[in-house]
Amino acid sequence: MDLGIAGRRALVCASSRGLGLACATALAREGCDVTLNGRDAGRLAEAADGIERLTGRRPAAVAADLDTAAGRNALLAACAEPDILVTNNAGPAPGTLADWDHDAWLAALEANLLAPVHLISAVVEGMRRRRFGRIVNITSAVVKTPRFGLSLSTTARTGLTAFAKGLQRETVADNVTINNLLPQHIDTGRQQEMARRMMHDRGISFEEARTLQTRMVRARRLGTPHEFGDACAYLCSAQASFISGQNLQVDGGSYDALL
Incomplete structure (x- = not known):
């Protein structure tokens, strides 16, 4: 299937490895002009080399820390008007109440709520003007099935889910969709x-x-990263224009609840 996104500009956060890299690879394979991001320049170069070998398309790469305003500004300077934004960031480590002081909560909120919110806010109006935009947030299965030891991640990512759901009510009429991918056991x-x-x-x-x-x-x-990346690519497709505000679980059928 031709996903209708060849030539679209795609900004994929935290994409030097893992799920972010899988999404970037899938989008490059579909003909997107991809910008990668990570903190380690060497690992980014390896990721770019790998994508070029697999797809024949060399992505741009920006070494930047998404948790900082300077890092986000550097990323947006390199890809100022993306048609596709995939937000992603490392989650906080598991822990207990004794581990979670004020600074730990602030760090989790900065990385997994505020960083994606700031990036979405920076690009969404341009998408609306151009009447095409696809925003995909990589969150987590724990948004629907909270586990106490992962409370830092659950709390921040659930906040992002609520923000995305409210915003997409305004943007979808302009062909700007916002969805979330909830990985588990990838x-x-x-x-x-x-x-x-x-x-x-x-x-x-x-x-x-x-x-x-x-x-x-x-x-x-x-699950394989390739399967996850393909799910992301479909949500970014022209065909997915009527899918917005959704939480797609990529978990091998493991979620037991009905809704």
């Missing part, structure tokens, strides 16, 4: 990190931890 470095944590906590091998991870998924396997 086989990235994060899953390997969680497997190593499980090894430590339960005294089991890495292979046993990975087996336990797959048993948590109704599909009985972990």
Whole structure:
């Protein structure tokens, strides 16, 4: 299927690895002019090389910290009028109430609520004027199924979800859609990190931890970054213009509730 976005400008945050890189790769494959972002210039260069090898399109790359105004300004200077914005950022570490002081809460809100809100606010009016825009926020399954140990992430990302839902009511009439992708059990470095944590906590091998991870998924396997990236590309497509304000769970059928 031709997604109708060849030549569109796509800004993909935190895209030097993992889910962000998967989304950037999928959009480049569809013919978008992609701008990558990350904090590590070396890793960004490797990501750009990989996308070029796979798609024949060399993305631009901006080393910048999205948690700072300077970093966001640098990114917007490199891609001032994107047609597609994919917001993404690393989530805070799991913890307990004793771990979460005032600064920890502020850091979580800055990274997972305010940084994407500022970026969306900077580009959405231009999208509306041009009468095309696709905004996809990579959030988390915990937005719908909160876990206390992930409260920093849950609280910030749920705030972003509410902001996006309200804003899209105003923008969708101008063909600017805003949707959220809720990943769970996607086989990235994060899953390997969680497997190593499980090894430590339960005294089991890495292979046993990975087996336990797959048993948590109704599909009985972990999802691939490629599958996640394709879901993002579709939400950014011309065909998805009537889909807005939605939370798409990419979790192998693991969410048990009806709504």
